[in-house]
Amino acid sequence: MSQQAVATSNPEIYHPSKILNHPDFRVLKDGEVPSPTANIAAFYNPAHEIHLVEKPKQSPGPGQVLVHIRATGICGSDVHFWKHGRIGDSMIVSDECGAGHESAGEVVEVGAGVTQWKAGDRVAIEAGVPCSLPSCEPCRTGRYNACPDVVFFSTPPYHGLLTRWHLHPAAWLHRLPDSVSFEEGALCEPFAVALAGIERSGLRLGDPLLICGAGPIGLVSLLAARAAGAEPIVITDLFQSRLDFAKTLVPGVRTLAVERGWGPKEVAEKVKAAAGGVSIKHAIECTGFEASVHAAIYSVKFGGQVFIIGAGKSEQNFPFMHLSANEIDVKFQYRYADQYPKAIRLITGGLVDLKPLVTHRFKLEEAVQAFHVAADPKQGAIKVQIKDE
Ligand SMILES: NC(=O)c1ccc[n+]([C@@H]2O[C@H](COP(=O)([O-])OP(=O)(O)OC[C@H]3O[C@@H](n4cnc5c(N)ncnc54)[C@H](O)[C@@H]3O)[C@@H](O)[C@H]2O)c1
Numbered sequence: 001m002s003q004q005a006v007a008t009s010n011p012e013i014y015h016p017s018k019i020l021n022h023p024d025f026r027v028l029k030d031g032e033v034p035s036p037t038a039n040i041a042a043f044y045n046p047a048h049e050i051h052l053v054e055k056p057k058q059s060p061g062p063g064q065v066l067v068h069i070r071a072t073g074i075c076g077s078d079v080h081f082w083k084h085g086r087i088g089d090s091m092i093v094s095d096e097c098g099a100g101h102e103s104a105g106e107v108v109e110v111g112a113g114v115t116q117w118k119a120g121d122r123v124a125i126e127a128g129v130p131c132s133l134p135s136c137e138p139c140r141t142g143r144y145n146a147c148p149d150v151v152f153f154s155t156p157p158y159h160g161l162l163t164r165w166h167l168h169p170a171a172w173l174h175r176l177p178d179s180v181s182f183e184e185g186a187l188c189e190p191f192a193v194a195l196a197g198i199e200r201s202g203l204r205l206g207d208p209l210l211i212c213g214a215g216p217i218g219l220v221s222l223l224a225a226r227a228a229g230a231e232p233i234v235i236t237d238l239f240q241s242r243l244d245f246a247k248t249l250v251p252g253v254r255t256l257a258v259e260r261g262w263g264p265k266e267v268a269e270k271v272k273a274a275a276g277g278v279s280i281k282h283a284i285e286c287t288g289f290e291a292s293v294h295a296a297i298y299s300v301k302f303g304g305q306v307f308i309i310g311a312g313k314s315e316q317n318f319p320f321m322h323l324s325a326n327e328i329d330v331k332f333q334y335r336y337a338d339q340y341p342k343a344i345r346l347i348t349g350g351l352v353d354l355k356p357l358v359t360h361r362f363k364l365e366e367a368v369q370a371f372h373v374a375a376d377p378k379q380g381a382i383k384v385q386i387k388d389e
């Protein structure tokens with residue numbers, strides 16, 4: 001008997017209106033103490049409010065798993081959606097929307113046909129679920145980050161993982177060994193971005209590398225690049241405190257505090273000096289700001305490569321003739337495909353230690369407070385996580 005292919009992302013099942021129109025969906029009142037088993041979640045809306053909501057706890061359907069989310073990191077994009085209501089021209093906050101896509105948790109219940117998971121299994125949750133249909137060219141060819149029907153939990157309109165009970169397709173969970181904590185499992189998401197970048201950049205053992213930006217993405221890229229054998233590595237940022245953090249994370253990394261008035265050629269000279277006079281072959285750009293992209297371009301040598309992970313303004317200028325006359329390749333990364341298993345192997349094998357990245361921890365009931373800390377640079381957070389023990 002032939003079996004009809006079913007999309008794992010099935011927007012019918014995960015459609016946000018299923019939650020928003022549900023009679024049990026409501027915004028909690030200020031100061032209200034929710035029941036410890038209520039399915040609370042952090043939602044933002046087009047009025048730039050962030051609040052706790054209570055939403056229904058659903059039962060898993062065929063092929064689905066109910067996960068108790070135990071740790072979720074706040075990403076810059078969560079804060080951006082809350083504060084600015086959009087990223088680019090296609091991701092727009094037009095209704096209440098649940099935050100969070102960096103999560104790990106514990107399986108509590110499985111739906112019909114799910115044989116690979118059982119209650120108690122510990123999992124990292126892949127946040128972007130593509131359709132996986134053979135008729136989808138990106139899914140079929142392994143570049144599923146380009147699937148047009150992806151359900152990316154926490155990117156409007158799909159609600160996020162920063163909740164207590166989350167329904168997920170069984171095929172898009174990744175087993176965490178006992179030695180890997182939920183915090184590390186949640187960090188697999190940003191780490192996956194860096195791993196995709198390292199893989200596609202073609203960085204090799206001993207390659208001199210510049211990383212622009214020492215935020216969470218620059219720092220996971222730093223850990224990944226160190227494990228991949230880049231040397232020397234120079235990392236830049238505008239804030240000395242972030243560079244100091246980078247030095248404790250990866251002893252031996254060279255740092256450069258960039259001043260806002262410096263032009264890209266000036267930054268490039270200082271990068272070369274910081275690298276001990278070695279010419280930089282690869283730059284991994286993790287800010288998305290034009291000034292930093294230009295600095296990366298001027299920092300690499302003839303035939304070098306600038307790999308851009310940072311996201312920024314829709315339109316940016318490029319130093320066209322410098323790129324041309326120096327055969328500099330510029331590449332970009334959009335999320336990731338098939339990086340979670342590699343992330344878990346690298347953690348388990350002791351090649352990277354993501355644990356120090358979590359600087360602030362909050363309970364699920366304190367999620368709104370956690371967002372305010374994540375959004376305030378003065379708090380000095382690297383990664384804020386929300387835990388539900
Ligand atoms: N491509 C993807 O799939 C993907 C995935 C996740 C995040 N991102 C993007 O990666 C970027 C980094 O994310 P993050 O969470 O680390 O952000 P972040 O804002 O925490 O960190 C960026 C860092 O860059 C520094 N910076 C700004 N201008 C600089 C300059 N001119 N020179 C050097 N440093 C400078 C800032 O001080 C900050 O510390 C963001 O643009 C984010 O949107 C892209």
Ligand SMILES: OC[C@H](O)C(O)[C@@H](O)CO
Nearest residue numbers: 075077152155189193335
């Ligand atoms: O790591 C994944 C990224 O944070 C997402 O693409 C987000 O920026 C928007 O969906």
